[in-house]
Amino acid sequence: MTDSKFKKTVKMFQKLPGVGPRQAARFVLALLEKPESELQELGTSLYNLKEDIKLCPECFNLSDNGLCVVCSSHNRDKTKVLVIEKVTDLDSIEKTGLYKGLYHVLGGSINPLDGVLPEHLRIEELKQRAGKLANGLPAQAGSDLELILATNPNTAGETTALYLKDLFNGEKKIKLTRLGRGLASGSHLEYADEMTIRNALDSRK
Numbered sequence: 001m002t003d004s005k006f007k008k009t010v011k012m013f014q015k016l017p018g019v020g021p022r023q024a025a026r027f028v029l030a031l032l033e034k035p036e037s038e039l040q041e042l043g044t045s046l047y048n049l050k051e052d053i054k055l056c057p058e059c060f061n062l063s064d065n066g067l068c069v070v071c072s073s074h075n076r077d078k079t080k081v082l083v084i085e086k087v088t089d090l091d092s093i094e095k096t097g098l099y100k101g102l103y104h105v106l107g108g109s110i111n112p113l114d115g116v117l118p119e120h121l122r123i124e125e126l127k128q129r130a131g132k133l134a135n136g137l138p139a140q141a142g143s144d145l146e147l148i149l150a151t152n153p154n155t156a157g158e159t160t161a162l163y164l165k166d167l168f169n170g171e172k173k174i175k176l177t178r179l180g181r182g183l184a185s186g187s188h189l190e191y192a193d194e195m196t197i198r199n200a201l202d203s204r205k
């Protein structure tokens with residue numbers, strides 16, 4: 001027996017992160033209550049999603065066109081790169097206005113059990129970019145590029161941080177720090193409040 005059209009639509013929503021069958025059904029029922037015009041607008045946005053929203057070629061933040069707002073700004077500190085898992089982490093930090101450096105979005109964290117290996121993340125891109133940024137800094141001592149590892153304080157995030165520390169070990173002019181202990185183990189940067197982010201940034205080491 002094939003699924004009803006309702007069930008089929010519910011199953012599509014279930015493919016989104018964190019959405020279970022009941023919540024997916026609620027989404028579909030809520031959409032059924034919407035006027036046709038709103039549904040068409042949503043449909044058009046989805047249809048053109050990949051065409052309309054691109055990733056920044058430098059940091060992999062979302063961008064409507066070319067470099068993202070962070071990379072194209074002249075007011076950012078180009079001696080710091082905050083390395084994060086997802087664009088939503090970047091949003092949480094940007095909202096606080098506490099951080100003035102650059103970002104690098106890895107696209108996830110190393111998790112062999114889920115089949116996520118280093119080559120699936122934008123680690124090679126980070127290596128290339130960090131090398132280029134570090135080379136552009138003045139030659140005198142103390143002007144290193146700081147890579148602030150801000151992957152989540154859970155197993156996959158810690159694995160990723162260790163992998164990166166290893167990868168950049170011994171690189172000249174590149175210094176690695178880890179976001180501080182303000183973040184509780186197992187928590188997510190994405191949901192951290194301003195105070196927590198401030199503490200984590202201040203206590204990086």
Ligand SMILES: [Zn+2]
Nearest residue numbers: 056059068071
């Ligand atoms: Zn960017």
